[in-house]
Amino acid sequence: MPINVLVVDDSSFFRRRVSEIIEKDPELTVIGTANDGKDAIEKAVKLKPDVITMDVEMPVMDGITSVKEIMKVCPTPILMFSSLTHDGAKATLDALDAGALDFLPKKFEDIARNREDAVGLLLSRIKQIAKRRVFRSRASLASSPSLRPAARKPLVGTKTEQKPSVSTSNFRAKRKSTFKLLAIGTSTGGPVALQNILTQLPSNYPYPIILVQHMPAAFTPAFASRLNSMCQIKVKEAESGDVLMPGCAYLAPGGKQMLVDGSSSTAKLLIKEDNSERLTYKPSVDVTFATAAKIYRDSVLGIILTGMGADGREGCRLLKSAGSEIWAQDEASCVVYGMPQAVFSAGIATESIPLNEIANKIISVS
Structure with missing residues (x-):
């Protein structure tokens, strides 16, 4: 069975461009498109795609908020498209933290040296993350001690009061203090x-x-x-x-x-x-x-x-x-x-x- 993809972007040109690329691969099919984050949530619930490609910056609802909501209501592997700017980087990292699995630059010339390589990379990324089942939002995972960030960075020279407990699962490793x-x-x-x-x-x-x-x-x-x-x-x-x-x-x-x-x-x-x-x-x-x-x-x-x-x-x-x-x-x-x-x-x-x-x-x- 083909991998069903939902393409989300506020630009009709980019939606059409990405859809045409995906449709040329016999293993992939575009089952729908959405023009903003809110529309993406509704389409994700209705169409149940295997993968979603998502723009970061969109009107009505941005990609980060949309990712968070999709991970709550219908967890789906998501590939983000981002601009190669400082703000774009911060937004993409937020999207990954919200539950997106991967990202690519939105400009194809930034992905690879030529269009053929860029297309190949896009298609391979979609196929790879389609294999990954997503069960719940990153927000729910963040409540786990293993994923919770430190509340604050301690003052220089201080020591943490307690180290995390060591797992009891069996593993082999070198003696302490042999690594540098x-x-x-x-x-x-x-x-x-x-x-x-x-x-x-x-x-x-x-x-x-x-x-x-x-x-x-x-x-x-x-x-x-x-x-x-x-x-x-x-x-x-x-x-x-x-x-x-x-x-x-x-x-x-x-x-x-x-x-x-x-x-x-x-x-x-x-x-x-x-x-x-x-x-x-x-x-x-x-x-x-x-x-x-x-x-x-x-x-x-x-x-x-x-x-x-x-x-x-x-x-x-x-x-x-x-x-x-x-x-x-x-x-x-x-x-x-x-x-x-x-x-x-x-x-x-x-x-x-x-x-x-x-x-x-x-x-x-x-």
Whole structure:
């Protein structure tokens, strides 16, 4: 059976453009369109689509409010379209937090180097998130302790009074204090997954953290700022020359490559432009993890979270060959079980762990 798609946008031109692209794929069919967020809710309830494509900025009711309501009344996988601006980034992150599963730039020239690649990416994203069943709103999930953000960032120098309790599920990990770096790579579904994990880490977390999230350059400053406001640890968009410090997470800038340099005792980051067409992802998990393996050798805890494709597999292979530990998010808790599957199926990851257990396990080996 074809995947039924509801297309939502206030622009009749964009609705028609997206609908025509979707209809050309025999696995997809457009069962309806909506011109604002309120109309989208009514159509979602009536038509029960498998996937909804949603604009962020619309009259009558915006996309964020519409996502929240749809997740309450008829949870459906939603792909957001957003402008590549600071305000667009903030709105898209709000939409993901409300329950949307993924996003793409609204201008096709911002998606890929040519129209054919952009169309292919759009269709593959729709098919991927269609496989993901959505049961309830992100708001209801936020009431769970595992997803609740820290109420406030503690004063510098203070320690959290209590660490989260460690899960009793069976897992194998290195002894405490053998790691010197936490490295996390992710893509589709990553913003919410990273928020889940990082908001649970205490302000006195003893190691630096490097984060590679597939995300446009316009989005990473807003995402780093958002995480920093929610977490007890410090989170910043990485800059060239940053010295890796304990209790600080460094997010790779979109459109560039983040490299680890120096030595394990005085490691720093290098941010480099990447104009090559050899690498699909900028930033690339493989690139960052490979340099971490060179500098930290056997002292890295590498984690691959939800995401499409296989970026991170070769970087994790180098880390494991150097003696480091690799974990992967399990299939059931992933938005897209691509990157974690690539690592786990290759025999590189020692553990396949549910998202809501990862933070506790990180703390238990710190």
